[in-house]
Amino acid sequence: MWIYRFTLSLLLSWCLLAPATLMAMTVTFLNPGKSDEVYWVTASNCMMTAARNLGVQLEVIYAERDHLKTLELARQIAARPLNARPDYVILSNDYAVGAEALRILDGAHIKTFFSYSSFSDAGEREKVGAPRQLYKGWLGGLEPRAEDAGYLTASALIQRGRAEKLTGADGKLHMLAIAGDRSTTTSYKRNEGMRKAVAEDKNVILDQVIYGDWNRAKAQEQSAWLYQRYPHTRLIWTGNDLMAFGAMESWRARGGKPGRDAFFSAINTSAEAFTALESGSLSALAGGHFIAGAFSLVMLYDYHHGKDFIDEGLELDRSMFILFTPEESRRFQSLFGAQNFDKLDFRKFSKVLHPAIKKYDFSFRQLLNQAEVRK
Structure with missing residues (x-):
């Protein structure tokens, strides 16, 4: 009889616990x-x-x-x-x-x-x-709200450019943008935020927007010819941190010093991005999303x-x-x-x-x- 009661007790206990698992x-x-x-x-x-x-x-x-x-x-x-x-x-x-x-x-x-x-x-x-x-x-x-990331980083970049008096011969600040891709909603909205910041300042010109597909190597290659095409541009906005690193590498390859003679922004929270922000080579960083x-x-x-x-x-x-x-x-x-x-x-x-x-x-x-x- 005690075996029956013990088995029944175990069964009831299992039934009480099982639903949480099942x-x-x-x-x-x-x-x-x-x-x-x-x-x-x-x-x-x-x-x-x-x-x-x-x-x-x-x-x-x-x-x-x-x-x-x-x-x-x-x-x-x-x-x-x-x-x-x-x-x-x-x-x-x-x-x-x-x-x-x-x-x-x-x-x-x-x-x-x-x-x-x-x-x-x-x-x-x-x-x-x-x-x-x-x-x-x-x-x-x-x-x-992806627009926030684009707006916050672009605004900070423009503010830095103004403080450093990086205007060209026309008296304008010039910016290049390396966006993510053409079809992802996040990319589109980050670009919208960036464009909003540019539109709010009549002394800023967005020279060109290209798409780096979120890729470091591709952004490095693309930015190399962008710097040749727009030699007076000193503000580089990017849609994520990897593309910022690629753009910074190609700037260094031509003898430049990110954070001193050109200013870069990025989005994301990688350790490399934080290190770049603290060293000053990255001028604006948004993240948390x-x-x-x-x-x-x-x-x-x-x-x-x-x-x-x-x-x-x-x-x-x-x-x-x-x-x-x-x-x-x-x-x-x-x-x-x-x-x-x-x-x-x-x-x-x-x-x-x-x-x-x-x-x-x-x-x-x-x-x-x-x-x-x-x-």
Whole structure:
């Protein structure tokens, strides 16, 4: 009899614990970047911390900046047995592959959420419509306000150029821009922010915009002939840190000294970028937006547990970027320099876990402050 009671007790205990395991929320992140690319690895690592905080099973798969691979990965996920499919897939519309990936995943009844980059092109938007309409499983999205990054860095660059009196013979400041790519929403919006800063100052001329595909080597090659074409230009705006490094290398190759006779801006939070900012070779650096994926997990966690984000909107475009000072650069490296985000607790941002929260706050500076407190 005691064996029966003991077995029954074990069974009841297992039943009480099992639902947490059996019903664990599962998410796959189709990371569009490379598995050795600092920004996208940082984004994934931060998401891993949020997943641990929230008890979410997170799978990260890198597309290695191959848009065709993104679609192949989507097909592979859709072809998995039902019990092996994730509850949600987080993806980015880099290189305009989002519409086709969405079609594939929605056809397999897998819920999707766009993070980092969604749909801005009118043709794409006509194909996909709005979340939860044509594609019922497309829940929504969260994008960093990419215009902020372009505007903040370009404004700081222009201010530096004015302080250094770098005007040409025509009395104008001249700028070159090395943008990301022609099709990704993030790239387009960063360019918009940069152009806004230029338009606000009538003494600035944007000599040319080229596209470096986020690539260091390509930006190095392109900038070499740009410097020949525009020998009097001294302000170089770039859409990410890798392209800034490439442009700085080609400037050095011609005998120049970044931060002294030409001024560069960048976006992202790599250790190399912070080192360049502190040394002065980089004059403006914006970043912090890698947290978009982690906050996307918070939103999906709340949705999964009965608190829909629809009251704030289905496609959120929120401020996340900050323009780093050298002091903030040092703080960031001290807190997160080893790609360790364990000082952060993303449970604090969940509406399910903290019902008093009425509106999500996605700012990066609050995370810096939270980590500093827990240091």
